[in-house]
Every structure is written in structure tokens, then in C-alpha cells.
Amino acid sequence: MTELAIAGAVLRLRIEGAEKRYGGVRALAGVDLSVRAGEIHALLGENGAGKSTLMKVLAGAVLPDAGSMWLDGEPYAPRTPGEARAAGIAMIYQELNLCKHLSVLENVTLGMKGARSAAMRTRLVEVLERLGVESFGPRTIVGTLGPGDRQLVEIARALMSNARVIIFDEPTSSLSAPDTARLVAIVRDLAERGVAIIWISHFLDEVKEVAERFSVLRDGQSVAVGRETVLATTDHMVTLMAGRPVEDIYPRSERTPGPTRLRVDQLSGASLPKHASFALASGEVFGVFGLVGSGRTEMLRALYGLDPAASGIAHLDGQPISPWAPGRWLKHHVGLLSEDRAHEGLAIDLSVADNVALSSATRVATLGAVLTEKHKAEAAAPWIGALGIKTSGPHQAVSALSGGNQQKVAIARLLADGAEVLLLDEPTRGIDVGARVDVYALLDRLACEGKTILVVSSYLPELLGICDRMAVMHRGELGPARPIADWTEEGAIAEAMQGPEGREASR
Structure with missing residues (x-):
């Protein structure tokens, strides 16, 4: 040997x-x-x-x-x-x-x-x-x-x-x-x-x-x-x-968040989360960090009605929303981007235009009309340009795009449907550095335009880099939200592992 x-x-x-x-x-x-x-x-x-x-x-x-x-x-x-x-x-x-x-x-x-x-x-x-x-x-x-x-x-x-x-x-x-x-x-x-x-x-x-x-x-x-x-x-x-x-990776413009858009109180799921309460303001990026099994994804799925919620109250612009269901949230311009974009966020075998125009197609169909390929391409073109989607054209299959461009198509689909509140679960998972920077810049721009953005992620550096405020999920319990300047990597990890007392012990 x-x-x-x-x-x-x-x-x-x-x-x-x-x-x-x-x-x-x-x-x-x-x-x-x-x-x-x-x-x-x-x-x-x-x-x-x-x-x-x-x-x-x-x-x-x-x-x-x-x-x-x-x-x-x-x-x-x-x-x-x-x-x-x-x-x-x-x-x-x-x-x-x-x-x-x-x-x-x-x-x-x-x-x-x-x-x-x-x-x-x-x-x-x-x-x-x-x-x-x-x-x-x-x-x-x-x-x-x-x-x-x-x-x-x-x-x-x-x-x-x-x-x-x-x-x-x-x-x-x-x-x-x-x-x-x-x-x-x-x-x-x-x-x-x-x-x-x-x-x-x-x-x-x-x-x-x-x-x-x-x-x-x-x-x-x-x-x-x-x-x-x-x-x-x-x-x-x-x-x-x-x-x-680092400063080139995580763009964060100076902005002042507006009034509360979405308030959620006492949210619990069948098993997870155990308790989650938070409020999202217009014009802010709000982060939720948690380790594997903490309940961060389950929180979003229960809120959006994809999984049953055991309890919880939600108010959008001061008005109660009930019952929770994807169709109802979409009607009120609240969109969810699932972490499993290939199965829940996109029709992966259809074209870029088909995906971006899906919601429009549904609305047109209810009126008894037909959305032509030309109409779909025209509807998708502004979003392809605005989000910098790299594609050979609106009729290219989404499956042929890179992970970063697929993610942009999924976000374009939400925006084309008029989403004002975006709930994003692991929005940069599986995409390369350059594509992530594009997504971060897009989220920053949307927040500056007044959109309300919730980012759930297991990747702490991106949350510390792009968010205005952040809360940590520990064993199904969502801790208090704090301005991003009050967080350190050590404190966030300690709270994710041990709860709020862990963060205090790490100070």
C-alpha cells in the first residue's frame, strides 16, 4: 500500500x-x-x-x-x-x-x-x-x-x-x-x-x-x-x-417599516408549532430561524391552511381572516412559497409563461374565456424583465432553468397574482451564490416598495444579512422578535438550541 x-x-x-x-x-x-x-x-x-x-x-x-x-x-x-x-x-x-x-x-x-x-x-x-x-x-x-x-x-x-x-x-x-x-x-x-x-x-x-x-x-x-x-x-x-x-452579498436598504399588515396570535399545529405569535409590518423583511425539527416550516403550513391548525387567530390589515385556506389567503393577496418548489411552488414541466400566468388563467377561465399562448407570454414578459429571470424566452420549460431562476419564477408567480404579503420558506435553498444575491436584492427591493416579507430559513447568515427583525423557533415555540442589530450568530444559535434563556446565557 x-x-x-x-x-x-x-x-x-x-x-x-x-x-x-x-x-x-x-x-x-x-x-x-x-x-x-x-x-x-x-x-x-x-x-x-x-x-x-x-x-x-x-x-x-x-x-x-x-x-x-x-x-x-x-x-x-x-x-x-x-x-x-x-x-x-x-x-x-x-x-x-x-x-x-x-x-x-x-x-x-x-x-x-x-x-x-x-x-x-x-x-x-x-x-x-x-x-x-x-x-x-x-x-x-x-x-x-x-x-x-x-x-x-x-x-x-x-x-x-x-x-x-x-x-x-x-x-x-x-x-x-x-x-x-x-x-x-x-x-x-x-x-x-x-x-x-x-x-x-x-x-x-x-x-x-x-x-x-x-x-x-x-x-x-x-x-x-x-x-x-x-x-x-x-x-x-x-x-x-x-x-x-459580506456587504455585497446581503443588500439591505435604509427603510422605515410601516403599519402592521399581518398579525398572528397563539398559532399551534397538530404537533408543531406549539405556540407562535408574531406581527409583520409593511415594508419589512422579517426572519424566522430554527434548527431541524423546530417547527418553522410547520408554522407556515398551518397558517396557510396546508396542514390543520389546532388554534390561532390572524388579522390582515386589522380584519380577521378565517378559516385559513390557500384560496382565501390568495384572495387577500397573501402568497406562500414552499421550500419544496418543485412539487408545491411550480408546475415544473410547464413553461415560464404558463407558471407566471397560472393564476390569471384561473381567473379568466371563471369568466368563460381562454388565455392564449400570446396572452400568457405578454403577461409573463414584464416579470421576466423585472426579476431578471435568465431564460431563452417565456415558452422555455421551467425544468430547464437553473435553481435560482426557478426560484425567481416561483416568486414572479406570487407577484403576478398580486401578493402584498410574501411568506417564503427556505427561498434560497439549493441555488448558487450569484442567484442568491439576486434573490436577496429582489427581496430588498420588494420591501422598499412596501411589500411585507416573512423569510423562514435554516441558514442563519442570510437572515442576519437581509432581515429587519428576526425571531427564533425552539422546539415549536417562537421566541420574541428583535431588531436584527440586537442579534449575533452566537445568540441566535444558543436560543435555537436552548430557548430564550440560552441566548441570555451566551451574552
């Missing part, structure tokens, strides 16, 4: 020239990555940078179009996740991949030979002891465990398969502060034992604390590699990821 080394450390993993296309979108454009044995290596990049695709290639879930990989100096080309696991690659996803009704032992040994043997159980006990686990054992049902303990089950599964490389995808996004501290200690111990760790996180202060080296991806390309000491400030990290200064 050939051993490559960097500064005396064995090079555990090497990726060169990884490429992957999805239709017309180039997700990976010749990415290189090197990770040493025994190091914690942060993989940084904004949403849509290519991190997930690269890790799926490494984990055998996606086949690359080009490129080469080596593991401990030997060629490595997994065709399935099973082949990757057998080679010693383990991936711990943000959404933990566990069967809640099975025991810890059954989950950890799923698919392994001799899964029910006494030897396998003895080995699991040893692994749990190595991880310092005292709160559960092999026979514990996974569904009874909290998020932190479930993550330990995933780590135990990786160690049971003799993982040489463990990939952590947003590992602390749903953990409390104590669980996060425990996880970091365990990961450091794994690194000391020679395991190579790839750490993917949006929490940039956490990256500076945990990682020894970092690689930055931007628009599917490797743009920076270095030691964590280079990451002097969060702004510097954001600049590396975005390719431009």
Missing part, C-alpha cells in the same frame, strides 16, 4: 477532479479534497455549493461523471453505499437514518453478517463504553432516545463497521449545548485514534473551534484550503464561501 503524507500525517482520503452534472446543472466542477488520518477537516460552502453531492459521491450514493479517489493510497470507486461502508466510509446525515421501532443493537448491525450473535452484542457494548455511553444499552428502543443519543447510535454503527472516514453532515443542528459538547469531545477522541473526520456545518464559530483544516467549495469548485487559523473572522469565512465581501 502506498502511503501519501502531508506534514508527516498519513493521507487517508484523496479526491481529484470530481465532476457531476444533473441535466444542465454542473453540481461538481473538478473538485479536489484531501483529508489526513486523525484530523477533523471542515467542508465549507453555502447552500448549493456542492458539499452534499461530493459527500454522496464519497459515500457511494452518487456515481461521479469524472474524477478519481484514493483511500489510504489505494484506488477507491464505490458503486453503492454498501461498497463504501465495506471500505470504511461512514456518513452520518443531518436527518438520522435510524429505525425508531428497532433496538440499538438491531439498528447498529442492520445488514451485517452475524447481526444477532452474542459476539456482535459484546462488541457493541465495548463500542458504547468507548463512547462513554451510560444512558442506554444494546436492547434500548431507538425511538425512546433523544437527538443526542440517537446520534451516538449512528456513531456506534460507524465504529462497528470499522470506519476509517466518518462524515458528519450538520451534526449539531438539532442538539442541545450539552449534547453538542459531548459530540465534539467524542469526535476529537475519534480523531486522536486515527479516524479521519469530515465536518460539514453552517455554524461557522463551531467550525473554528472544532476543525484543524478546512476546504471551501463554491459553485461546485474547490476555491480554498487551509488551516483553521486562517479563518480569523466569520465575515472572512463567508467571503471565502461567497466569493465577494
Whole structure:
């Protein structure tokens, strides 16, 4: 076996020239990555940078179009996740991949030979002891465990398969502060034992604390590699990821919000949210930040009538709105952009003109008339220009557009329907940096024109960059809204993990 080394450390993993296309979108454009044995290596990049695709290639879930990989100096080309696991690659996803009704032992040994043997159980006990686990054992049902303990089950599964490389995808996004501290200690111990760790996180202060080296991806390309000491400030990290200064990424004009447009009190859903009250003013961008499972998306869906609400009162311009249903909200010029734009925000196989004119077509149809292709193109043309939608023409299929332009079409559809209040769920998910800047500039302009905008996002830097006020969702409870100048990244993350008392403790 050939051993490559960097500064005396064995090079555990090497990726060169990884490429992957999805239709017309180039997700990976010749990415290189090197990770040493025994190091914690942060993989940084904004949403849509290519991190997930690269890790799926490494984990055998996606086949690359080009490129080469080596593991401990030997060629490595997994065709399935099973082949990757057998080679010693383990991936711990943000959404933990566990069967809640099975025991810890059954989950950890799923698919392994001799899964029910006494030897396998003895080995699991040893692994749990190595991880310092005292709160559960092999026979514990996974569904009874909290998020932190479930993550330990995933780590135990990786160690049971003799993982040489463990990939952590947003590992602390749903953990409390104590669980996060425990996880970091365990990961450091794994690194000391020679395991190579790839750490993917949006929490940039956490990256500076945990990682020894970092690689930055931007628009599917490797743009920076270095030691964590280079990451002097969060702004510097954001600049590396975005390719431009922070002030150029998040435009926010000076504006004075007007009167309250939409007030929501005591909103609760079937399970989430538990309680949410807020007020949105005309001419402002209001942000809601929350971790996975906090209830932020459920809040919007319950309010808009897509999912049943258990309780709640809403007033629009001082008038009560009831019952809550998408048709009623649209009638009152309140539009929702779902995070799943391909299935709920767009008719993806239809043209740009068809999508923008859908609401108009419905209104015309009720009058017994027919909206022609010419009429649809004429209706769409102003929005294509106003929003800067890059398309060959109004009749181009939305499926052929980039993610950023698809998102602009979805927003154009709301505006064409006369929306004055926009409820946007993860509006920049899966689109590249340049497209995000366009969306941010658009939202800023709409707010300056008096539109009321609510942005729900799991990406904290964008909320801190574009919002006038922000509130944080913690376990289904929406905290108090504060001016954006009163928020820090540390305070918002602490409140998302522990509630308002966490924010106060971080001050």
C-alpha cells in the first residue's frame, strides 16, 4: 500500500477532479479534497455549493461523471453505499437514518453478517463504553432516545463497521449545548485514534473551534484550503464561501417599516408549532430561524391552511381572516412559497409563461374565456424583465432553468397574482451564490416598495444579512422578535438550541 503524507500525517482520503452534472446543472466542477488520518477537516460552502453531492459521491450514493479517489493510497470507486461502508466510509446525515421501532443493537448491525450473535452484542457494548455511553444499552428502543443519543447510535454503527472516514453532515443542528459538547469531545477522541473526520456545518464559530483544516467549495469548485487559523473572522469565512465581501452579498436598504399588515396570535399545529405569535409590518423583511425539527416550516403550513391548525387567530390589515385556506389567503393577496418548489411552488414541466400566468388563467377561465399562448407570454414578459429571470424566452420549460431562476419564477408567480404579503420558506435553498444575491436584492427591493416579507430559513447568515427583525423557533415555540442589530450568530444559535434563556446565557 502506498502511503501519501502531508506534514508527516498519513493521507487517508484523496479526491481529484470530481465532476457531476444533473441535466444542465454542473453540481461538481473538478473538485479536489484531501483529508489526513486523525484530523477533523471542515467542508465549507453555502447552500448549493456542492458539499452534499461530493459527500454522496464519497459515500457511494452518487456515481461521479469524472474524477478519481484514493483511500489510504489505494484506488477507491464505490458503486453503492454498501461498497463504501465495506471500505470504511461512514456518513452520518443531518436527518438520522435510524429505525425508531428497532433496538440499538438491531439498528447498529442492520445488514451485517452475524447481526444477532452474542459476539456482535459484546462488541457493541465495548463500542458504547468507548463512547462513554451510560444512558442506554444494546436492547434500548431507538425511538425512546433523544437527538443526542440517537446520534451516538449512528456513531456506534460507524465504529462497528470499522470506519476509517466518518462524515458528519450538520451534526449539531438539532442538539442541545450539552449534547453538542459531548459530540465534539467524542469526535476529537475519534480523531486522536486515527479516524479521519469530515465536518460539514453552517455554524461557522463551531467550525473554528472544532476543525484543524478546512476546504471551501463554491459553485461546485474547490476555491480554498487551509488551516483553521486562517479563518480569523466569520465575515472572512463567508467571503471565502461567497466569493465577494459580506456587504455585497446581503443588500439591505435604509427603510422605515410601516403599519402592521399581518398579525398572528397563539398559532399551534397538530404537533408543531406549539405556540407562535408574531406581527409583520409593511415594508419589512422579517426572519424566522430554527434548527431541524423546530417547527418553522410547520408554522407556515398551518397558517396557510396546508396542514390543520389546532388554534390561532390572524388579522390582515386589522380584519380577521378565517378559516385559513390557500384560496382565501390568495384572495387577500397573501402568497406562500414552499421550500419544496418543485412539487408545491411550480408546475415544473410547464413553461415560464404558463407558471407566471397560472393564476390569471384561473381567473379568466371563471369568466368563460381562454388565455392564449400570446396572452400568457405578454403577461409573463414584464416579470421576466423585472426579476431578471435568465431564460431563452417565456415558452422555455421551467425544468430547464437553473435553481435560482426557478426560484425567481416561483416568486414572479406570487407577484403576478398580486401578493402584498410574501411568506417564503427556505427561498434560497439549493441555488448558487450569484442567484442568491439576486434573490436577496429582489427581496430588498420588494420591501422598499412596501411589500411585507416573512423569510423562514435554516441558514442563519442570510437572515442576519437581509432581515429587519428576526425571531427564533425552539422546539415549536417562537421566541420574541428583535431588531436584527440586537442579534449575533452566537445568540441566535444558543436560543435555537436552548430557548430564550440560552441566548441570555451566551451574552
